[in-house]
Amino acid sequence: MDPSHCTVVILQPPTPQPFMIDDDNDQKQAPPQPCYLSTLQSVFAQVSVTSHQTEALAWIKEHPSTLLLLDLDDQEDDSLDCFASISWVSSIVQHAEDDNVPIIVCSSNGNPSFMLDCIHAGAADYILKPMRLDVVKTLFLALHRRRSHSKMHDDQGSSPALSSDNAISPVATTTDTPITPTHNHHHHQQYNDDSNLHLRVKDLLEKDSRLTKVLLDTYTSMSPITGDTYLSSDDAKQLQEKVDSWCFSPFELNHQDLIHCVVLMFSPVLSCPSLDHLVITQEQLYDFIGELSTIYHDGNPYHNFAHAVDVLQCSYYTLRQLGVLPFDQQQHRDPSLPTKPQDLLRPIDVLALFIAAIGHDAAHPGVNNLFLINSATPLALLYNDRSVLESFHSMTLFQIMKKHGLDQISGGAGTLNYQEFRKTVVTSILATDMSLHNDYVTKIKEQAIRLQNRSATTKVDEEQERLLLCSAIIKCADISNVARPFLHSTKWAELLVEEFACQGDLEKELGMPVSPFNDREKLVLEDSQIGFIRFVAMGLFQQVREVMQEMSFAVDQLESNLERWENRKHTTHDSGVSTLVDNDEQENQQDSTSTVTATKAKTMFDRESDTSTSPAPAPSPYNIQPTTVEFIHSRLSMEGPPNEMTSMPTMAMKHYTSPTKIDDQDDDLSTLSHFPASGGNQPPGWHDGPVYCQCTIQ
Ligand SMILES: [Zn+2]
Incomplete structure (x- = not known):
């Protein structure tokens, strides 16, 4: 030319x-x-x-x-x-x-x-x-x-x-x-x-990447990645013991140790022979996790990197309980034994589940979907008010993965294997939208019946069952706080309530309607937990146990925690002082240093030493600072005993309607449905009462 x-x-x-x-x-x-x-x-x-x-x-x-x-x-x-x-x-x-x-x-x-x-x-x-x-x-x-x-x-x-x-x-x-x-008119050639x-x-793709960059720049607050990848074998051993335990608590770990924990949990998956082809180096993994950790906002009391690690650890622990991990265990299993539902999970599914777990709340802004929708934020408009945050977390996670070359997993973008992997990650993250909670409980219930009735001749849709198993595991992990040993459970509850209350403060400041579960004046910690366990968590964990009986450890802990919250509720209001621990808890926490790291945990309860407590049923109070006592009084509605928690509060119901509602008006709200009673706890009728808070987001 x-x-x-x-x-x-x-x-x-x-x-x-x-x-x-x-x-x-x-x-x-x-x-x-x-x-x-x-x-x-x-x-x-x-x-x-x-x-x-x-x-x-x-x-x-x-x-x-x-x-x-x-x-x-x-x-x-x-x-x-x-x-x-x-x-x-x-x-x-x-x-x-x-x-x-x-x-x-x-x-x-x-x-x-x-x-x-x-x-x-x-x-x-x-x-x-x-x-x-x-x-x-x-x-x-x-x-x-x-x-x-x-x-x-x-x-x-x-x-x-x-x-x-x-x-x-x-x-x-x-x-x-x-x-x-000229008169040579062009006849719509563009279609061909x-x-x-x-x-x-x-x-469009170029513009698209600019759009993504703007989104990420807006919602993430990247601080420089610090820390190194060196981990001595002694430290590795100590951290490994922690991640292998149901008493795992990120509160006692600093940011770098949390990253080490993540790498330790990914290691058995990435070293699985059948995933040899992935070729993800440890350095690459450290870089990816390091950057992902900075994408989480440390300023959020609850939705920060510690929560992500906690959800990953719960998924990891669950898979170990289910016998899926370590993988070599599966190979040595007696082939004459009947197969279990969890046998459907392949190493690549476990990797997808782990990636989903660590990234499921990436760049969480600290306010919930309802806030974003009510304030008509561009993000809510972008995702049409549906699973706004979950869609955003998933998108963010995949951008970070791409940046670190992890989109080459399983053959790379465009291949069928990769699409299957991505589907598992996205499906799992979207399953954490609590507005879909009851739908999932129903699906899991149906799965239990389906898998129990299957015979050698009936064929199951393996992909669908697999996706549902991953959804069930990550959902349990996401709300596993309430099924952890009681001390940890309490710390998590406090942090979550604090985050909700911060949103409520903001809503007041902006002149927006304040949801009852975001209103400091109306939140009652014990009731929030009792209500959440009874009407939300219990149903899920029980149905998952129907599918995989190995999950009973969590149901047992949940039942025990529920009892303790109920005891504490009465103890608190009888004595005016909150107590946190009883005999079992001391055993659980024997090795815990109770150091609450400044980076993440802002708990108001600090335990001095195990020996200072006396056994239940007359538990000793913690050593509580005067300001903390004041705070506890204000937070626990000391002015009078709360109503008995027997049903879903009316106030919450006004905001969150049942997905099985009869009329079809206000259809959009059905996607925001939050928790009518489930798991056989359908109340006879709703009444005004204290509000439990975990219903909104996890
Ligand atoms: Zn979460």
């Missing part, structure tokens, strides 16, 4: 004039000649000037080797304002979409953001005036680039409509008169023109 074989059409913005039908070319005024015309003429075969868009486009269709130069300000009257200019560029780009012509903008406007806007509007290049010869000589390259794209498609046989170099018919003359309109689709999609 040579510029002497190319033509240039200079299109100037239409001159504002009274509306008139103008079919007669003779009546057209010749457009003003730009001062740089001769420079262009010295390089190109032919240069034409027009202010008629239809003429320019008609010419381009007849002469493929043409550059379209949009002159934004070389006209007699005032130049277009910026907005109008960009709209005009955008309009021309759209109209010339089928013609594969590079559109170059020239203007004397040197504002960088204006130049970028022109490029974003679809211009191939931007020339800042005055037009210089050396720059003019390079303009044909834009044409070459554009033609190379279409050639590539020609070679693939997908774009027969596009012309090749042979179609060039250089015009030897130079003209500055209006181009004669893959080349243009290619360009359009390519452009």
